[in-house]
Amino acid sequence: MNTEQFISQKVAECAKALYNTEGAPLQFQKTRKEFEGDITLVAFPLTKLSRKSPEQTGTEVGEWLKANVPQVEAFNVVKGFLNIKLTKDFWLQQLSEIVSDKSFGVQQKGTSGKTVMVEYSSPNTNKPLHLGHIRNNLLGYSVAQILEANGHNVIKVNLVNDRGIHICKSMLAWKKFGNGETPQLAGKKGDHLVGDYYVKFDKLYKQQISELMATGVSEDDAKKQAPAIIEAQDMLLKWEQGDKEVVDLWKTMNGWVYEGFDVTYKQLGVSFDKIYYESNTYLLGKEIVNDGLKKGVFFKKEDGSVWIDLTADGLDQKLLLRSDGTSVYMTQDLGTAHQRFEEYKFGELIYVVGNEQNYHFQVLKLVLKKLGYDWSDYIYHLSYGMVELPEGKMKSREGTVVDADDLMEGMITTARETSQELGKLAGIPQDEQQQLFRMIGLGALKYFILKVDPKKTMLFDPKESIDFNGNTGPFLQYTHARIRSVLRKAQEQNLQPTTGTAVPGEREVELVKNLADFPQVVAQAGAEHSPALIANYVYELTKEFNTYYHDVSILKEENTEIKLQRLELLQQIGNVIKTATGLLGIEVPERM
């Protein structure tokens, strides 16, 4: 039981005794540092029951608690805030509960009985992953970890957009200029190679457009008439007809891309339980549309296209099926959602997709609801904002994309350079050093991105992101390494951490308080799909610990009982840092 639950129960008893009411409005908050106490009751809401001033009410409740609850050591009332101080024994008890819980703060996967599907990443196969995908992948993976820690049965899925005109563009350029080039021959990752041909297509296409415009053709017409685009469209048609040559090339080039993606995903540390390919799902959903037509939820225009009118809901009319009977994006998403629900009966379906698709998901949910699918309420669009760079906005159209592989490599390099400048890690073997540089570089990147509220547009500065001071991933990693180092030394001296019965000091109580919050933070982060909550929590804990560590000795402490108790506390803090950063997908080293 956490502190708030405990004290809340006691105050409820108090309210019953004093005011003879059940379900009194109780509002708690952490006691601010400038006041004495551990937890604070806001007295204002209770004044309606007590019919007294906030100060009098607070005092009244405080006196009752002090008289009736042995764990309450003292209280004070400041301007209608009742600050309650709990006994050291209470905190000692909390610590021993934390210690006895082997997987403190984390539920075992599947114990909640709820199935949650998280779709994230969802790349196109015509170019490598970029900075925007990094935010997507980190968010998706972390949210999945957090939900799993809440005991849900989490299924991570990736929906790969492997078909369409964009792939045909790469394929066409490869046919024109490739001369049989392969990733092996070029010595290049497959996704990068295919991306290069996409760029080549774009160059050719633009050149043809300007040539046409020079002969007096309008820009719009030129875009439609350029031979390159006509060829690409022709290729798409052939693909849909199952033309063997086109399909074979498509398979080959997509294969290259997947090999490349696998490397990137592995480096990022993300994974999937199931991968869906759009080439298999793009025809889904037509039955649902027909069903909607029968029910009269949708309507057909003269040209045969199918629409839904959402103007009554403040939205527009939305196309669901083209006049030629083919699917659009929405049709497909209706189909996959339906298929997934039939298959898994999920209690929640989370789409990690950029905020440029907010409207799409609003419509998706609404359409499903109008069709009578109750589970449309289980859909949650985890929307995130763009990642900007100091030099300007990161948009693929503007050609300033930061490639995901390059970025990660750059982070690792910076970690290496900084370590060497500071003369760290000298006594550590080469291969372990390599591992550490990777851990630090990626930890910096992940923490920097995940600590920001997803829906906000954020600024990522590669130069400043590896700052080993302050609110950063490396700071957490370093703190963990120090804790482990002290514990190793203790082990050498045959010291076994234990909670014991020594009365903890104020500093220790402060840390136990922080630790005891962890399960609640995990629960809240799960409910709000928010890795940022975890990040903020673990940073606060780490900071608190660092000040403590700086001026309290542990191994030099002469009282053995206190020493062992501090070691125990140390161990638990290390464990929580490791667990919490794990929820963010950040690895934490034993030494660095």
Add this chain to the structure above:
RNA sequence: GGUCCGGUAGCUCAGUUGGAUAGAGCAACAGAUUUCUAAUCUGUCGGCCAUAGGUUCGAAUCCUAUCCGGAUCACCA
């Protein structure tokens, strides 16, 4: 133009269901070291919480309007 999201220190960001004097980090400045790992810690400086009204014991937080920035409103995905 309609809809959605954002605007908090010079910079990057926190700020719980409305709660006490709005917080961190970076940067700047001033300190602390024979370390249990100083990649650390302490202190100072820094604010019309975009603006104006409203709701109430109490507003960065809720409501209304306005300003600024972004996204979106395709027979693209």
